[in-house]
Amino acid sequence: MIPLNYFLVLSIILFALGAIAFFVKRDLITQFMAIEIMFNAANLAFLAFAKSAGSLDGQIIVFFVITVAAAEAAVGLAIILLIFRQKKTIKSEDIKLMKG
Amino acid sequence: MNTIYALFPVLIIVAASLLVMILEVFLKREDRSYLAYISLLFLIAAAAGCVKFWDKGYSYFDGNLSLSNLSLFFCFILIIATFLVILISMKYLTLQNANYGEYYVLLLFALSGMIIMVSSSDLIVIFLGLEVLSLSSYALAGLRREDEKSNEAAVKYFLLGSFASAFLVFGIAFLYGATQATAIPSIVEGLQSGSSFGTLGLVGLGLVVIGFGFKVAVVPFHMWTPDVYQGAPTPITAFFSVGPKAVGFAVLLRIFIPYFKDALESQLMFGLLWIIAAITMIAGNLIALRQTNVKRILAYSSIAHAGYLMVAILAQDTQSLVFYLTAYLFMNIGAFAAVIALGKKDHEYLELEDYKGIGFRYPWIGATFAVFLISLAGFPPTGGFLAKFYVFSAAVRQGLVSLVIIGVLASLVSVFYYLRIIIYMYMKEPSYDVEINIDNPSLFLALFLCLYGVLQLGIFPGNILVLISQAVAALPF
Amino acid sequence: MAHFLFFLLAIICIASVLGMIISKDQAYTALFLIVAFVCMGGLFGLLEAPFIAAVQIIIYAGAIMILFIFVVMMINLRKGVGPEKKKWTMYFAVVIAAVLVVELVLTLKGTLEPISSAALESLGSPTDLGRLLFTKYLYPFEITSILIIAALVGAIVLVKKRDKE
Numbered sequence: 001m002i003p004l005n006y007f008l009v010l011s012i013i014l015f016a017l018g019a020i021a022f023f024v025k026r027d028l029i030t031q032f033m034a035i036e037i038m039f040n041a042a043n044l045a046f047l048a049f050a051k052s053a054g055s056l057d058g059q060i061i062v063f064f065v066i067t068v069a070a071a072e073a074a075v076g077l078a079i080i081l082l083i084f085r086q087k088k089t090i091k092s093e094d095i096k097l098m099k100g
Numbered sequence: 101m102n103t104i105y106a107l108f109p110v111l112i113i114v115a116a117s118l119l120v121m122i123l124e125v126f127l128k129r130e131d132r133s134y135l136a137y138i139s140l141l142f143l144i145a146a147a148a149g150c151v152k153f154w155d156k157g158y159s160y161f162d163g164n165l166s167l168s169n170l171s172l173f174f175c176f177i178l179i180i181a182t183f184l185v186i187l188i189s190m191k192y193l194t195l196q197n198a199n200y201g202e203y204y205v206l207l208l209f210a211l212s213g214m215i216i217m218v219s220s221s222d223l224i225v226i227f228l229g230l231e232v233l234s235l236s237s238y239a240l241a242g243l244r245r246e247d248e249k250s251n252e253a254a255v256k257y258f259l260l261g262s263f264a265s266a267f268l269v270f271g272i273a274f275l276y277g278a279t280q281a282t283a284i285p286s287i288v289e290g291l292q293s294g295s296s297f298g299t300l301g302l303v304g305l306g307l308v309v310i311g312f313g314f315k316v317a318v319v320p321f322h323m324w325t326p327d328v329y330q331g332a333p334t335p336i337t338a339f340f341s342v343g344p345k346a347v348g349f350a351v352l353l354r355i356f357i358p359y360f361k362d363a364l365e366s367q368l369m370f371g372l373l374w375i376i377a378a379i380t381m382i383a384g385n386l387i388a389l390r391q392t393n394v395k396r397i398l399a400y401s402s403i404a405h406a407g408y409l410m411v412a413i414l415a416q417d418t419q420s421l422v423f424y425l426t427a428y429l430f431m432n433i434g435a436f437a438a439v440i441a442l443g444k445k446d447h448e449y450l451e452l453e454d455y456k457g458i459g460f461r462y463p464w465i466g467a468t469f470a471v472f473l474i475s476l477a478g479f480p481p482t483g484g485f486l487a488k489f490y491v492f493s494a495a496v497r498q499g500l501v502s503l504v505i506i507g508v509l510a511s512l513v514s515v516f517y518y519l520r521i522i523i524y525m526y527m528k529e530p531s532y533d534v535e536i537n538i539d540n541p542s543l544f545l546a547l548f549l550c551l552y553g554v555l556q557l558g559i560f561p562g563n564i565l566v567l568i569s570q571a572v573a574a575l576p577f
Numbered sequence: 578m579a580h581f582l583f584f585l586l587a588i589i590c591i592a593s594v595l596g597m598i599i600s601k602d603q604a605y606t607a608l609f610l611i612v613a614f615v616c617m618g619g620l621f622g623l624l625e626a627p628f629i630a631a632v633q634i635i636i637y638a639g640a641i642m643i644l645f646i647f648v649v650m651m652i653n654l655r656k657g658v659g660p661e662k663k664k665w666t667m668y669f670a671v672v673i674a675a676v677l678v679v680e681l682v683l684t685l686k687g688t689l690e691p692i693s694s695a696a697l698e699s700l701g702s703p704t705d706l707g708r709l710l711f712t713k714y715l716y717p718f719e720i721t722s723i724l725i726i727a728a729l730v731g732a733i734v735l736v737k738k739r740d741k742e
Contacts, residue, residue, distance in 0.1 A: 057709075220716075
């Protein structure tokens with residue numbers, strides 16, 4: 001039997017790595033991928049907690065989170081495409097028309 | 101009472117957006133304003149439903165959806181906000197070349213997401229409602245597709261918004277782990293019972309605060325706000341500054357007012373929110389001083405207002421919070437309406453320089469804008485004054501004197517930048533001509549309604565206060 | 578055996594996320610991410626959620642990542658964008674993350690033992706999940722339909738060809 005804390009530690013590490021990637025990477029697509037990793041880390045935590053509670057609720061919630069991630073992917077990639085068509089670049093440092 | 105009628109407000113809004121979506125295909129481009137009229141009609145129906153359900157306490161789905169008076173009040177003001185936003189955008193869309201029928205569809209979807217959020221106390225439902233709101237908002241921010249600023253606003257809002265959502269989900273996961281529940285009342289109960297999961301729950305709560313902190317734009321989670329507000333189409337900016345903020349605070353209210361009842365258990369969170377409130381008020385107002393773009397000034401002002409609203413949460417006074425949100429809705433949408441009024445085909449006047457002499461050239465717009473700015477700054481006899489007064493006096497009653505002093509000083513600072521716009525409008529000579537499109541009846545209707553709202557709340561707030569106290573009476577929700 | 582599997586999957590998962598951070602080519606980034614998601618699916622299986630594991634692999638590693646790869650190919654940058662060159666952001670990010678990890682891991686100390694492993698026998702069977710989804714979680718389920726249509730409308734309005742004036 002694997003202790004559930006192992007899963008939680010892993011999920012925390014992945015969440016933190018996702019957050020690092022979000023700040024460190026400089027193109028919009030990879031930054032968005034980093035967010036997907038963070039969502040996945042949350043899913044792992046949900047499943048671990050569901051198992052510790054012995055209930056199915058956590059598993060259902062993961063369904064919803066996956067749905068949300070898919071919907072966000074659709075809109076997000078559309079926005080990134082839009083930016084690319086306008087600017088011919090997806091580097092985040094080129095997104096700087098507005099300052100102040 | 102468990103009845104399917106409880107679904108009415110959400111369903112009618114969703115039905116409206118689906119209907120608009122279908123009709124849009126059949127309508128010619130120049131007939132698109134009918135879509136706005138249809139949306140307005142449905143909004144009136146939904147608002148009527150909210151009025152009719154008052155005091156009935158309908159609920160459905162085992163209480164996942166519950167229309168308590170407070171939820172209904174929130175639904176009602178959100179519907180009004182959307183109503184006003186549609187009024188101010190009708191002409192704007194044709195002038196600024198963004199006349200998509202989907203505009204109304206997305207706006208109504210966003211509204212349905214907000215109604216879902218305020219009428220539930222289950223974090224999963226709230227999260228899904230928030231995502232409905234956010235996804236529609238991302239698209240709305242980027243709706244002026246040919247405008248690079250609008251695109252940038254969309255991408256910034258999207259990236260930071262989903263970053264925040266990830267924090268929110270992780271927080272919900274921790275809260276679920278700590279209390280085995282996703283319904284806010286059980287979560288709060290679980291946290292207060294002080295089990296061995298205490299720290300886990302506390303961390304979860306912190307992550308949830310970060311997630312909502314982004315959505316309501318409190319410092320230090322505000323970096324996206326000015327850029328998104330500046331780049332998004334102006335009516336949508338008005339919508340962002342009111343809608344997501346109101347629902348965000350509605351959720352924070354549900355969580356924290358019962359949670360703070362147990363003063364000992366909640367000390368750490370209380371301190372955290374205290375700091376957030378203080379730096380939000382200070383930073384929001386100070387940075388606003390340096391801005392020259394009117395939309396950015398209003399963006400920072402909305403950040404500062406989030407700080408005052410946070411004070412209301414800390415004062416654990418639902419009544420003043422709800423009153424503040426109501427007043428804020430009218431004055432902020434009104435201010436943006438005035439900004440929109442100063443526009444012509446393919447151009448908006450957004451720089452402070454453009455406002456020189458507007459007060460005499462366009463006396464009606466100038467005067468109403470001045471009233472909204474005075475209200476935002478918090479002078480009598482406007483709603484903004486009373487709202488601030490209620491919040492700060494509630495905070496003093498709770499013994500938050502130092503926070504109130506910070507708040508009052510910060511709002512003194514805010515007077516400078518609000519008055520600066522008025523000074524530009526009335527006391528500077530225009531250096532060039534500002535031509536605007538004056539043929540915009542729906543916008544003037546919205547301006548008038550907001551003006552009425554601000555003055556009504558400022559001079560005769562009695563009726564509204566009675567309603568709000570009825571809404572709050574049913575606590576805990 | 579289970580321990581071995583857990584550590585194997587965990588290490589591959591973390592390694593591929595690190596690979597994603599380091600790699601410059603977007604196509605590789607996407608592939609690393611697929612590996613990470615598949616490992617995650619395996620971990621879900623270890624948590625007695627076989628159905629979620631399948632969903633994870635089908636939807637995440639399948640559908641969502643395909644979408645990503647489509648966009649990567651459409652955009653087709655000649656040379657990718659490496660990680661941040663400015664040193665301080667890098668350090669800043671790492672320090673923040675380290676603090677986050679330590680703090681969060683500390684909160685876990687001594688909490689969370691599985692309550693009863695006997696009760697978990699039927700956990701995660703599609704029948705039970707489905708039943709729960711359409712009873713207790715019916716409302717959230719209905720909301721997802723609004724969510725998806727809102728996402729569709731949003732995505733389409735942003736990228737569709739502009740109709741003629």
